[in-house]
Amino acid sequence: MEPMTTQASATLDTTSNPACLRIVGDWTLANYASLKRSSERLAGQYDQRTEIDLEQLGQLDTAGASLLAELLGAERLSRLTETAQLPEASRALLQTVYCSVQDFCIPEKQPEKSVLIQLLSRIGCAVDTLWQDTLQILGFVGLILQTLVLRLFQPRRWRVTAVVAHIEQTGLDAAPIVALLTFLVGAVVAFLGATVLAGFGASIFTVDLVAFSFLREFGVLLTAILMAGRTASAFTAQIGSMKANEEIDAIRTLGLDPVELLVVPRVLALLIALPLLTFLAMICGIIGGGVVCALSLDISPAMFLSLLQSDIGVQHFLVGLAKAPFFAFLIAAIGCLEGFKVSGSAESVGAHTTSSVVQSIFVVIVLDAVAALFFMEMGW
Numbered sequence: 001m002e003p004m005t006t007q008a009s010a011t012l013d014t015t016s017n018p019a020c021l022r023i024v025g026d027w028t029l030a031n032y033a034s035l036k037r038s039s040e041r042l043a044g045q046y047d048q049r050t051e052i053d054l055e056q057l058g059q060l061d062t063a064g065a066s067l068l069a070e071l072l073g074a075e076r077l078s079r080l081t082e083t084a085q086l087p088e089a090s091r092a093l094l095q096t097v098y099c100s101v102q103d104f105c106i107p108e109k110q111p112e113k114s115v116l117i118q119l120l121s122r123i124g125c126a127v128d129t130l131w132q133d134t135l136q137i138l139g140f141v142g143l144i145l146q147t148l149v150l151r152l153f154q155p156r157r158w159r160v161t162a163v164v165a166h167i168e169q170t171g172l173d174a175a176p177i178v179a180l181l182t183f184l185v186g187a188v189v190a191f192l193g194a195t196v197l198a199g200f201g202a203s204i205f206t207v208d209l210v211a212f213s214f215l216r217e218f219g220v221l222l223t224a225i226l227m228a229g230r231t232a233s234a235f236t237a238q239i240g241s242m243k244a245n246e247e248i249d250a251i252r253t254l255g256l257d258p259v260e261l262l263v264v265p266r267v268l269a270l271l272i273a274l275p276l277l278t279f280l281a282m283i284c285g286i287i288g289g290g291v292v293c294a295l296s297l298d299i300s301p302a303m304f305l306s307l308l309q310s311d312i313g314v315q316h317f318l319v320g321l322a323k324a325p326f327f328a329f330l331i332a333a334i335g336c337l338e339g340f341k342v343s344g345s346a347e348s349v350g351a352h353t354t355s356s357v358v359q360s361i362f363v364v365i366v367l368d369a370v371a372a373l374f375f376m377e378m379g380w
Contacts, residue, residue: 008058010038010071018049024056027064035064039071060090065097133359140337141329144267147259162265163272170231170266171273175280177230178223182214182281185222186288189213194297203297207307210289215316216375219282221368224327227274228360232335235266236356239339240349248340258340267332274328278321319380323371330367331360 008025021042027035052072060068113121151157193209239262242248251258286308293299299307338356342348 008035008064010035010042012042012046012050016051018051019046020051020053021046022053022056023068024058026058026060027068028059028061029063032063032067035067039067042071057090060093062093062097065093068094069097137330137334137337137359141333143259144263144333147257147264148267151260151264157260159261159265163268166266166269167273169234170227170270171276174226174230174273174277178226178277178281179284181226182219182222182285183288185218186210186214186285187292189218189285190289190292191296194292204299204307206289206293206297207299207304208311210293211286211308211312212316214282214285214289214320215312216320217368217372219285220278220320220323220327221364222285223274223277223281224324224331224364224368225361227270227277227328228331228364229357231270232331232338232356232360233353235332235335236339236342236353237349239336240342240352243340243342244344244346244349263332263336266336267329270328270332271325274331275321275324278324282317282320315380319375323368326367326371327364330363334360334363 008027008031011022011024013020013022025031190206190210193206194203197203197205197209239248242262248258251261290299290301290304293304294301335356338352338359342352
């Protein structure tokens with residue numbers, strides 16, 4: 001059986017001076033609809049001088065208290081809870097509603113900024129982020145070099161097994177995709193070179209084009225970009241998962257150095273694997289170009305090798321190979337650093353994995369451009 005409720009109302013008595021607003025009955029959810037209509041009718045008919053009579057107020061719940069706050073105003077309701085003769089429960093409920101109304105505020109709409117200001121703000125944030133990332137990677141590179149130097153004369157602390165395992169993961173497992181990709185790119189470069197040079201009657205120089213491009217640039221650049229997408233992301237995901245599972249904290253608790261344990265073996269493995277993969281990429285790219293020359297330009301493999309021997313100096317091979325260790329070190333450092341930045345969630349692991357790939361590719365391309373300008377100015 002539903003509980004009985006006393007008829008509730010809000011009436012304005014204008015016969016008295018000043019006017020009096022009488023609150024009568026149970027202001028509960030059961031009477032909310034009729035009380036809401038009464039409150040709307042009374043809107044604008046009373047002011048601050050109007051007296052409020054709560055002596056006949058019956059039961060009160062949250063719905064009724066909020067309606068009273070809307071009818072009387074939060075400030076006036078607060079004063080009434082201090083002066084009116086009300087049960088302790090009703091007084092506490094009205095005070096709670098008053099505090100809630102006071103704490104609640106509609107957020108002010110901020111004035112819209114112009115498109116130019118928003119653009120400059122985003123550019124400024126991007127530049128600041130780039131600067132902070134640069135400082136972090138430089139500090140992390142210094143930490144890796146310090147650890148390498150300190151452990152150089154301590155053979156017992158060399159983690160040979162971990163280094164060999166990472167060489168297999170980063171080098172041997174990546175060899176097929178590197179070979180296939182560079183073979184196809186070499187074939188495409190040779191085909192495009194033959195198409196363009198045929199108009200000048202210089203198709204024979206397609207051999208030089210393929211050799212120069214792969215020995216100096218494409219071999220090391222394509223390999224480094226593949227390693228940035230394949231290995232840097234793997235390093236970030238591995239270390240990031242350990243960070244999320246608090247395994248890094250456990251390593252520190254055991255008195256071990258995470259940089260020595262996790263970073264140095266990966267850096268050394270990539271320092272060994274990337275030059276070897278670069279050499280493989282150079283060979284496969286030149287072979288791809290040689291296949292196209294043999295099929296499209298009637299340049300036999302013997303003539304192809306003879307032109308390589310006569311026209312291409314060994315310094316071009318050394319220039320390309322010299323860039324591989326620098327690329328390897330930076331790719332490994334960025335991948336490991338982004339792994340240490342993971343905050344602890346799967347979303348963070350994904351975000352930092354993406355960031356490591358983007359940063360690694362960006363650094364590789366910028367460093368390659370700087371190296372190309374340097375070697376050009378040096379005449380190498």
